[in-house]
Amino acid sequence: MSDRYRHAEIEPKWQAAWDEQGLYDTAEIPGKPKWYALTMLPYTSGDLHTGHWYAMTPSDAAARFRRMSGFNVFFPIGFDAFGLPAENAAIQNNVHPQEWTYDNVERMQGQLRRMGAMWAWDREAVSCDPEYYKWSQWFFLRLYEMGLAYREFAPVDWCPKCNTTLAREQVWGEDRHCERCNTPVIKKDLNQWKFRITNYTEELLDDLDKIDWPEPVKIMQTNWIGRSDGAQVTFLTEEGDPIEIFTTRPDTLWGATFMVLAPEHPLVDKITTAEQRGAVDDCVEQAARLDEIARTAEDKEKTGVFTGGYAINPVNGERIPVWVADYVLMGYGTGAIMAVPGHDERDFEFAKKHELPIVLVVQPPPDSEAGHVRSADDLESAWPGDGVMINSGPINGAAVGKEEGQSVKAAIAWLEENDKGTGAVNYRLRDWLISRQRMWGTPIPMIHCASCGTVPVPYADLPVRLPDDAQFKPTGESPLNYHEGFRYVKCPQCGGGAERETDTMDTFMCSSWYQYAYVDPYHKAGQPLAANDMPWDSGRGSYWLPVDQYTGGIEHATMHLLYTRFFTKALRDMGVVDFDEPMLRLFNQGIILGPDGERMSKSRGNVVNPDDYVDRYGADTVRGYLMFIGPWEHGGPWDPSAIEGVSRFLYRVWGVVLDAPSPNGSAASAAADDIRSLERKLHQTILKVSEDFGSFRFNTAIAAMMEFNNHLIRVKDAFTGPNAGDEQTAIWQESVRALLLMMAPVFPHISEELWQRLAAGAETASVHLQEWPQADPQKAKEDEITVVVQVNGRVRDKLMVAPNTASDDLETKALASNNVQRWTDGKQIRKVVVVPDKLVNIVIG
């Protein structure tokens, strides 16, 4: 009666059937608990690779498990559709980026369907759709009104190959290269739009405590925000110009023997004396030319030049020289530092090289490796560590430290009393630069008018559409710049001639709010917008939001995951959402590697194409194999032969379910022990699989299902099969049904097929609409358990006993064992450790 398992027939069949039934359509059901499960949206690259399968199919399994566990689950999908590759393809192939993008979307939709995931296609959103980006523009205008979007003329990171500015987060590595094309970036002075993410710095730090996110992501965000506590101190030049500095060690102010300005510091020009002018100009010019590429090279010597000018140390009136050096960065703090060579390694190196004075203001503890140091002359390197303050006037004798009563607090108190400075906090986080000088992005809805200045596009005029007829030339310049119809407009305020902003938005803008777009995509399509609109249906929003479970790679820790948190806080302040955090839980999956254990890459030739394997084994097998490799968060290598194991498992399930024990079979009736052991194994498996699915441990869940299936195969012949009403038939059928239910999240097609075949013609709802099987912990309990008997920690015997056997009994039985007596004979028993239901350890000696 059983035909073979043919994935190529059943998978497309069920995908079409589910589609037709609307099995995964979205419905807000008041009163039913909701679960918003989200996996990071794919970019429209045109191909769904193994990495997508690795990220998405376990997310789908987890979502399906929630659904079967009684939640109304929303698992949407969409596309991150703006970005540079579309534009490059446009230049190369002379097609509009839109055409390229939508071709890719279509292709990827097909690939996504082949996964057999429970995508809520009815809420799909594509970020390059004008009905999508009109809301990105709407958000921009609202942020502008709130003072959270602003334009600034400032030096920015510029990628000469991509011809665009980059956010700080998109500049990577020691050589500061472009995240996308690896070209080293350069600095450019440009007018740029930014979002004031720094308004939320403290909240972004504090609210990490409110969310269930992996610790590494929290640590990375914390480090990225980079809070430092210290003091802001004002030095004055001899001419009386103030130089603000930030320091985390205000207690070492008395040891400051010189100052260093960043080459870009505004005071450099003024403070430089005539005789130093040439040298300083050279230094500044060189720094500008090298930019930060060479400046950050690791072993680079600290180069710098004396300006000829002097400043007064405000704590002791000392006259100290002011230098210019490229190791001080304009982008951090105030762009100027006080140098304390005795207690800062960089300052020490610099002082040694340029023969600047060093003063010891911290006496290192006698028992430290610098215990012998009595004066600066004894120092072989800076002493940044503990000790006691010396040569420091009012704070002499204070213990070095940041705690109450220690040196740092004492110094700040003194500075504040004497009006020389204040306690201050400094952050590494910069505002988010969102301007991109590219065409394929959301146009920034702003207009530059000669008489009115920068004027926002009125809400009712949104969206500002990208032109369909833009010309793509390999000039590197945005086509929007030379598209006259786009660029030249009337000023909305005075009606005079004006120019449209031609910068577009960073694509991280689109992904900062896509989880909201999914709830009600393209809201108010075709209708004019107003400032007091809601960007989605508020009923739908309040039902689904925020996201309950987010899954994605850790590579977005300081980019997307920080931006979307900021965005949500800004949306809260504009009254659009009423919560503080967009995603309550986050899980980071690992990276799927090539068979050689290296990252998959075309150049390495180790790319595994999932489509090939889906053709050969079916989507269920590929899904199951990806989840079986190992813990999801670890990632790991794709082993082309190991997938066989999962494939065989499915064939065996097929066989054991359909070739069930037959009433005509000649086999003897199952013994009571067999029945009881199957029932026990069933409930143990349900317990294990439920627990593992709830915590994303798919590998061990699948192993448990395999074990259970192996058990079914082993005992099958002992069961005589369907005789309505008898116990063994009931347990067997319950086992098979439960196995299919447990398999459904990971293997949605085969479990549906077998579920429907078991129903044998009866009207049966999809396996995916069934309730998750419930385990009975009583039935899962063992009748007899093995208690290990150890002598001095080494296993010497095993006892088979009933659960909860009393400790005394266990001890007696253990001591009576022949195997044990062989080891204890003639020895003194010093102690017996009994752990009920586990072991007995007899300590002799």
Place this chain on the structure above:
RNA sequence: GGGUCGGUGGCGGAAUGGCAGACGCAGCGGACUUAAAAUCCGCCGGGUUGAAACCCGUGUGGGUUCGAAUCCCACCCGACCUACCA
């Protein structure tokens, strides 16, 4: 330089204070077959061994404990992140 995670059979991994190696891959032996594939059965860390018993074994060295892959300290190796941050 700083931070985080990790290191267990030939391989992916399981076990997170109590029988190390579940589950699977590969390998070996057998059944079926004219043969092969598929399938099924058995073996599968090392030493020793006919077998059992025993000994060794979770990167290295120490420690805590009746008992350590698991906890603590030091070190070695690898992956990822970050980096002149004042």
